[in-house]
Amino acid sequence: MDNSIKPMTFDLKDLEGKAKNGDKLACYILGRSYDSEENGAEQSYEKAMYWYEKGKELGDPCCTYGVGACYYFGDGVEQDKEKAKQIHINAYKPLLELIEKEKENPRKQSFPKFCLGTYYYFGFGDIERDEKKAFELIHACAMQGHLPAIYDLGANFYYNGVGTEKNLRLSEYYLKMAVDAGLQRAKVKFEQYKDTYESEIEK
Structure with missing residues (x-):
């Protein structure tokens, strides 16, 4: 990470x-x-x-x-x-x-x-x-601090395994980053996913 x-x-x-x-x-x-x-x-x-x-x-x-x-x-x-x-x-x-x-x-x-x-x-x-190509481009944008891309990694790509392997730990990480940056829809999505994160991610 x-x-x-x-x-x-x-x-x-x-x-x-x-x-x-x-x-x-x-x-x-x-x-x-x-x-x-x-x-x-x-x-x-x-x-x-x-x-x-x-x-x-x-x-x-x-x-x-x-x-x-x-x-x-x-x-x-x-x-x-x-x-x-x-x-x-x-x-x-x-x-x-x-x-x-x-x-x-x-x-x-x-x-x-x-x-x-x-x-x-x-x-x-x-x-x-081409979901794999979409993931690669969006991931590259997220690494530069592009906030909608950071959100998409957490809310969709890693959560649903789109163009990459499903990874709830990374999904939570990027979605939380978007929440901390003040993105409103990230807050809503994080609440929706919270139970899944708590039950399925090994602490």
Whole structure:
């Protein structure tokens, strides 16, 4: 277990100031914050889509991915998987280019890399589902302190054995890390899993 992981959290007002000045990554993080109740934000699909669209207009592939995800799940818009597919196809190559561009800055690189991981997890665009590849990408992001990735390792990948062996001890470890970093949905999930952890993990 890696105790050197430092989960990234952000201040919404600071992000908003940066996003209004054209910071594309700030637009994406704001969109995610309102989409998934991160960084202390209350869920608002309307605000999420606003920031995703703003970043998309600035040419950010993470934000373009976010717009596609909203259409895929019907979050704040009418569900349209065909539209989502086209948006995700358009964002795929720019995401790869951004991952390459940010290779000297792994924490910053974790944002487009996380998006790519979800491509393989859900089969976005014309990518075939590949749980092992999804796990590898999400795990790499978590090691850089990417909080949604840390959550996903604990809540899904290690808990359910998705793309890797089931490991409740690691599931508890990463989910607790997300709880300690203040992620609201991690607190809810930890409560749901608590009995399983207590009964099935050997102390």
